[in-house]
Amino acid sequence: MKHLCSYFCAITITALLFSLTPASADSHENFLQCLYNYPENTTSISSVVYTQTNSSYTSVLDVSIQNLRFFNATSKPVVIVTPLVVSHIQATIICAQRHGLQIRTRSGGHDYEGLSYVAGVPFVVVDLIKIREIEVDVENSTAWVQAGATLGELYYTISQKSKTLGFPGGVCPTVGVGGHISGGGYGFMIRKYGLAADNVIDAKIVDVNGNLLDKETMGEDLFWAIRGGGGASFGIVVAWKIKLVPVPSTVTVFRVRRTLEENATGIIQKWQRGANKFNESLTIRIKMERVNSSKSGNLTVEAQFESLYLGRVDDLIPYMQKSFPELGLVREDCTEMSWIGSILFMAGFPNGQSTDVLLNRTQSDGLFFFKAKSDYVRDPIPDVGLEGLWPFLYEDEAKDGYIQFTPYGGRMYEISESETPFAHRSGNIFHIQYIVFWREKGDVAAQRRVNWIRRLYNYTEAYVSKSPRSAYLNYRDLDIGVNNDGYTSFSQASIWGFKYFGNNFNRLARVKTRVDPRNFFRNEQSIPPLISQGRK
Template sequence: MKRLSSYFIAVTAIALLFSLTPSSADSHEKFVQCLYNYPHNTTSISNVVYTQTNSSYSSVLDVSIQNLRFFNATSKPLVVVTPLTVSHIQATIICSQRHGLQIRTRSGGHDYEGLSYVAGVPFVVVDLIKLRGIVVDVENSTAWVEAGATIGELYYRISQKSEILGFPAGVCPPVGVGGHFSGGGYGFLMRKFGLAADNVIDAHIVDVNGNLLDKETMGEDLFWAIRGGGGASFGVIVAWKIKLVPVPSTVTVFRVPRTLEENATEIIHKWQRVANKLNESLTIRINMGRVNSSQNGNLTVQAQFESLYLGRVDDLIPLMQNSFPELGLVREDCTEMSWIESILYMAGFTNGESTDVLLNRTQLNGLSFFKAKSDYVKDPIPDVGLQGLWPFLYEDEAEDAFVQFTPYGGRMNEISESETPFPHRSGNIFHIQYGVSWQEKGDVAAQRHVNWIRRVYNYTEAYVSKSPRSAYLNYRDLDIGVNNNGYTSFSQARIWGTKYFNNNFNRLARVKTKVDPRNFFRNEQSIPPLISKGRK
């Protein structure tokens, strides 16, 4: 990352050049003028600054919006900055503080609650879409990835260099690595290699003072915090250095659907007891939703068992027959392919499609209105619990809804809860994601669908983790608690913070107090300092 290294300068003198006292009377015009006057810009910033009067403003803002719930939000940024260099980020941070504006950082736009581009206060979006360089070092099995790259772009670049190296991250290719890695990041390699965050070995971040820091200069605490605690609370992450992992030249995938009429409930019950104990090279997740029955055409619930096995089908079949015969897997259900082809398969691309599709930053199936929630499960949900879930999926609002079970175990059991801020390790047998999407416009439709997923979430409370009822940061959910726009106490933030981070929330707040005591980097679910004066 030579381009990044050239900007690795500490600009502590900036505080002498700019007053950091905000003035609500300052206009965004003065903010923009501040950017243009910033003394350290080595590349002109004027071409990457978009105010609301700029003809390209809407297209630049809208291009990375992934959830139609926030497409026409009234709280739009005063300015969008698409930095080409670290100095552009430094200027935006310093000038935002001087002129009383908040910053929202966007890498892919997949924040489930739109926090990377929506705010209820005057704000600026730093969109990292133009900082997406990727340098793969095959000899050392590492890569530097700029935060504006997507995981699809990362997978593609790795595959261009090696057929036997991969990386354990998510299934959705357009997701930006900036937020994905900083919140944890899991996929079908999790049981073998852990999370994306577990495989980060260095990072570059611009802090509240405009300093560009790496692992050594940011210190152990901040490096710990940004690998699972979310980066937006602590600064603007510019790039990650990651450890690539070995994958076999041939892997095996399958999708096996089972409806209620085909004993899906009983098969899911057995899956809960074995999925986290299977060979760590085998991951089987379940996607549940409603379909039309092939037997009578009526609605039914289908559980689709999706799997990646890091090996050949000849080894997979006897393993399944021994550990999970209830699924009835046969050789004809399976397909052997390369690891990069399995990325396309799991993302829903058609067989034989070029890997070039991974470079597409837009959603495969287009945009929709969307709401999601998450849970962790420590004990198998009994059959009666599953049977009580199925009626929700027959309701009108569930036409495009799903419930997804993803198994834990393997490597996840070997990493301590405090190793990174991501605490959901041993003790969890699987993770749940609930999702509902819809195309109908209007507040009435939105409320119906959001109410539906909240009722499902209330129903499953008896069967999931407790004290706290845990949640996954990357499946952002403002229902579990929010900060104030101004002063937010540590005790108030704990309401949602312990759900994402368990006991690690305390350490995150201590790190925040150290690196951003005035709480400049904040949003509805940002880590607060232990004692914050806040800003109103």
């Protein structure tokens, strides 16, 4: 663990934290001098600091932006730091506090509302793109993965070491591990092994005092909070120690499409009543979008049933014929492959693609503008509810949008809702993501799509979880409530907090009060402390 040393010998930690002042015009210059003079930087920090006058500033800022909505944001960081070592992170935290700058932490840039690189106040981006080492221990089925690594890099590294170990994370390979795990993280092994956060066994985080903590030194409460409560509210997560899970040498995937003319509504209805009860080795999610009918040429809705089965096709086909005959799955629909092959399949890469593509940190299909929202469903949506969804998908704004259902059950029902901050466990039969993409520039185009997804979201209110209407942190949605820039009361934050975390929001606020009482680590949806302190 590293501690502050003689550089701040005349200033106690308490005095430092309670002397925060708003950033002045020259605060970033003072901030830079603080960084360069920080005594524990045994590796020079000057080469990884980018100001707005630096020729590489724009390329460094833009490289990890994943949503074009924020590509030309007027609110840009005064400084970007791409640390090479932990002492660079420690220095940035201490100096930002000293000179009145906020910090936004970026691991992959996939925050749906851009909160990892956009802010309405003077701020510094700590981009962990160079903190991305991965060490796989096959013998003990564990790995240390630094927060700046992507899921693709993690999956690739695991596959190079073992053909029978995997990790239950998300589908998109360019997502950063740091944010993904700290918000929960799910993928096609959710029913067998739960969330990514459920498989964390240790972590390293730099706290508000500049201390590097592990599970033992951070204590039970903070370790609990960062596994699903969002690490950015509590410090900067540097690395996760994860438990790798056994996977068969051969798994089976399929992607079967059914349109409304092919009884998609009835098949979805059967899925709603059975998908959470299927064998836990089988996950079938549904993606619903508009297509041109192959029969009439007119617009229709197509439901894509995408599946990973942790086993051979010879076992899957008879199981499906018994448990889900309505889908009409046949052997020709299925493909056997390795687990790492299934990662490529679910990410949309063509069959035979080299696994090297997982090392690419930019999205293969380019960047879009997009807006997303989420829901949890506790009772099947009736036919009339589903039929009311389809007209939304016929609208022009939905041309590049879709609705996705992901089933629960299995391991998700076995874990207590209070075991981690992620409270959406038993009682939910599936999760919904609504998302709309567009390439057309301008505020008018953006407002049309955002209005469309908000109307869709308002329509489904009658069919989803209530009191509160729940949401998923990793599908960040500022529509459900935001904090003030300065002091935000627990009551105000509860408007969005209970939607993300249920009753776990109370404990998260207590942890925040203990580890960051002055609310230095904050954003539009960060956990607030319970005490009435902070700039007003």
